[in-house]
Amino acid sequence: MLPTNNYRGWKTPRMRRFPPVLAATLLGLLSPAARVALAQDRPLDDLRKLNQSVDALIRKVSPSVVQILVTGYGPLEEGERGNTNTIIGRQRAIGSGFVVEDSGYIVTNAHVVNGAQRVQVVLPNPSTESSLEAALSTRTRIVPARIVGVTKELDLAVIKVDTGKLPALPMADYRKLGQGEMVFAFGSPEGLRNSVTMGVVSAVARQTDPDSPMVYIQTDAAINPGNSGGPLVNVSGEVIGVNTFILSQSGGNEGLGFAIPSGVVGVACGELRKFGHLHRAQIGISMQTITPTLAAALNLPRDYGVVISDVLPDSPAMASGLQIGDVLAVVDRRRAENLPFVAFHFFALEYGQKVHLDVLRGKERLAFDVPVAPPPRDTDQVAALADPEKNLVSTLGILGVEIDQRISAMVTDLRDPFGIVVAARSTGAKVEVPLLTGDVIRTLNGQPMTTLDRLRNALKALSPGAPVALQIQRDQKLLFISFTMD
DSSP: OOOOOOOSSOOOOOOOOOOHHHHHHHHHTSOHHHHHHHHHHHHHHHHHHHHHHHHHHHHHHGGGEEEEEEEEEEESSOOOTTOTTOOEEEEEEEEEEEEEETTTEEEEOHHHHTTEEEEEEEEOOOOOSOHHHHHHOOOOEEEEEEEEEEETTTTEEEEEOOSSOOOOOOBOOGGGOOTTOEEEEEEOGGGOSSEEEEEEEEEEEEOSSTTOSOOEEEEOSOOOTTOTTOEEEOTTSOEEEEEEEEOOSSSSOOSOEEEEEHHHHHHHHHHHHHHSSOOOOBOSEEEEEOOHHHHHHHTOSOSSSEEEEEEOTTSHHHHHTOOTTOEEEEETTEEOOSHHHHHHHHHTOOTTOEEEEEEEETTEEEEEEEEOBOOSBOHHHHHTTOOTTTTEETTTTEEEEEOOHHHHHHBTTOSSSOSEEEEEEOSOOSSOOOOOTTOEEEEETTEEOOSHHHHHHHHHTOOTTOEEEEEEEETTEEEEEEEEOO
């Protein structure tokens, strides 16, 4: 008796699989010509399935990839070193980015928005049209964006658009990335919006400078100028990296493209959104990669790994007894065999923790527990003092904090004890000014800005079209930012 099924509804049945012996018997009943035709169709079916999978991937990823339009000022042409005739003019640049949170947060490269006075984002249009019709469509949706945070050290930036919910891309687990995996690069090479190329992971971790803590994913997927900031995704549509630079003698793609790994992007993105900068706790050391030549010259106990090249005065490292020339053997019970691992581990430390270090000093092996100190310039403590209403400078679109004795104690690298610290960016700026969180506004058109009221009144007194020059301090350097009142 056949078993009964008590289904309330019908479902499409799965295709029945014949036993291997029965399948072979049925295949033997076919004519030789039919068997040849069937064998020839199989590769075509596999290729069709691959095409369908790639098409599904592109449809999944493309709605989250944006084009970034940047307007600012910079050198119009590269001059020789020492040339005083450099021409500065208005520049326009095009880059790429992708949505990481549906509220409108977008990741791109720092060099894409560097020097920006105005940032705009071209959003993909949701379309039900065929691929050909969509590709030829001239409809665009351009929205203003504001810079949330930038780290030039990692070449990453986070910008924000206020357009409602946007589809976001998930981050892949970088630790599971394998050499030879198929990957896809999305972006706007040479300004050609909504482009995609395919390749493989040539190397999962490439260190282009032995003394740099940065590692990159190397890929042969075609990457060209304009791809910067776009996502490099795996076959699941997850971001494995941010396309950042190429090695090329011709200026175009030669199969040597590099992307910032998703593991770095995920950590940096969270801090840029929260603080507007990297919240770099530290113990007060600098490190370098050990080469055989360096090891022989300094008589180091081994010819690979990481050596401490500097110990800052009055730092936790100096107080703990670490010395220049110590070779790191273990960091928090993990072997310290390369600079990128050690640097990324320190990058993830937080103030108040202790880091355990085993070091080799000559023939001795020494252990240290070093407390982690806050960064020299704790900008997020300043940001916590800003009130969204009282500290708003609406014309510039910033929340500013007046420098007094308390702020001077927090911001220890001030050139002078006056000015306005940019604690955060806000929406609704009346003029596009490339200020970053942590900048200190010192003067406006040569006049010292010592209070928020003085800054607001000075801006209010300017007529439309009036030229403005702000002198600011950024990263211990003074520079001018000029713009015209709208």
